[in-house]
Amino acid sequence: MKLQDAYYEQRFENLFLRAKGNEFQAFFERLMGLAYKANFMACRPWGREGDRKNDGFLKSERRLFQVYAPNEMEAKKAIAKITEDFEGAKVHWGKHFDKWAFVHNAMDGLPPHTHGLILDFEKDNPGIELEPWGLEELRLVFRKLSPEDLASWFGPAPTEETKTKLGFKEIQVVLESLAGKALPADATVKAVPPGKIKANDLSESVATLIKNGMMKTPLVSAFLDAWHDETLGDRLAVAFRKRYEHLRETVRPNRIFSKLQTWIGGSERGAPEHEMAVLTVLAYYFERCDIFEEPKDTRP
Incomplete structure (x- = not known):
């Protein structure tokens, strides 16, 4: 790995580890916006309707994102969040997506029960691919960024x-x-x-x-x-x-x-x-x- 690449990737990792809640949401949106430009559609909450279980949509891949980044990842709350968000996404956006990604900030990955839940949902919903996205999935997106994008985000390296x-x-x-x-x-x-x-x-x-x-x-x-x-x-x-x-x-x-x-x-x-x-x-x-x-x- 080159020095310049290592510097930027370490800054990215640090942001991932530090960001929680709305800050993590903003981090995710900036990453996806830089990587995919207009192909990625961020979704802002709107009044009492909120975001209708949509934290971003990647048009070319028909992939809908839901972001969850609490201060502490607890299995029970994560399961409830996944269930609520996925079922809500089907109601509001079902005709638009074939892939549903649950973006999280758990450094060690999601608890095993949440993986089981995602697999069960995928089995019960043929035609929809469910994916947990953590650090390594986001890192792959990060590595798509151009030198100009990296400099605009983190400054010169x-x-x-x-x-x-x-x-x-x-x-x-x-x-x-x-x-x-x-x-x-x-x-x-x-x-x-x-x-x-x-x-x-x-x-x-x-x-x-x-x-x-x-x-x-x-x-x-x-x-x-x-x-x-x-x-x-x-x-x-x-x-x-x-x-x-x-x-x-x-x-x-x-x-x-x-x-x-x-x-x-x-x-x-x-x-x-x-x-x-x-x-x-x-x-x-x-x-x-x-x-x-x-x-x-x-x-x-």
Whole structure:
């Protein structure tokens, strides 16, 4: 995967993981609108009639969508939602669709009972194909987007040229910002063991970003060697570790990576040069301290 593609896909994954409720609905509509243009028809609620169980329609495929993205996915509520929405869709839109997609934000997929319900509905409704759509189905749509669409949504991305031209100045801006944070005084830094990326089940896009950042980590070493406070590097390592341990309690690895990016570089995404510098600093501490888990020793 190319650096630019990995950057955009990681931003997409992060949006999927973060969005709930109406925000997820807007995320879905933007994705489908960019991918399919006028072929996708978004449907807005209208007065007391609502959306008549239609969260979007893909004309060329006669596919009707219903979106469900609660804060917590519960089997009982999901089953009730699927039943209500599918039966309502047949009443209002039955003559228009042959495929019905239930779009959800459950990272681990829908509970088994909901899969059984969908299969039962499909059996009882010959001629209608029912589909659960989660992250991987939406990822396939995302990969249809043109470079222009991606840039319009997420802004410019770091490229191979950005990485090649990355210099001491960009690294300095990021590390000086971190130096201004309150950092622990004690520090013990460990070397990264091989296989760490795989051990943490990081996505292909995140792994690509880390590997590209690692190519420029000598710049971080050079800055820290020249910094007037020789303890800064180790104190930053401890700060990274504590931040990671706090996030690890409730957040998945890919989302942790994103939150660490924000912690390093700020909530407002910067220019490609700034983004590349953030990735480089994050990769440096991925290599040298306890952010993310070490691979288990499988030797007998």
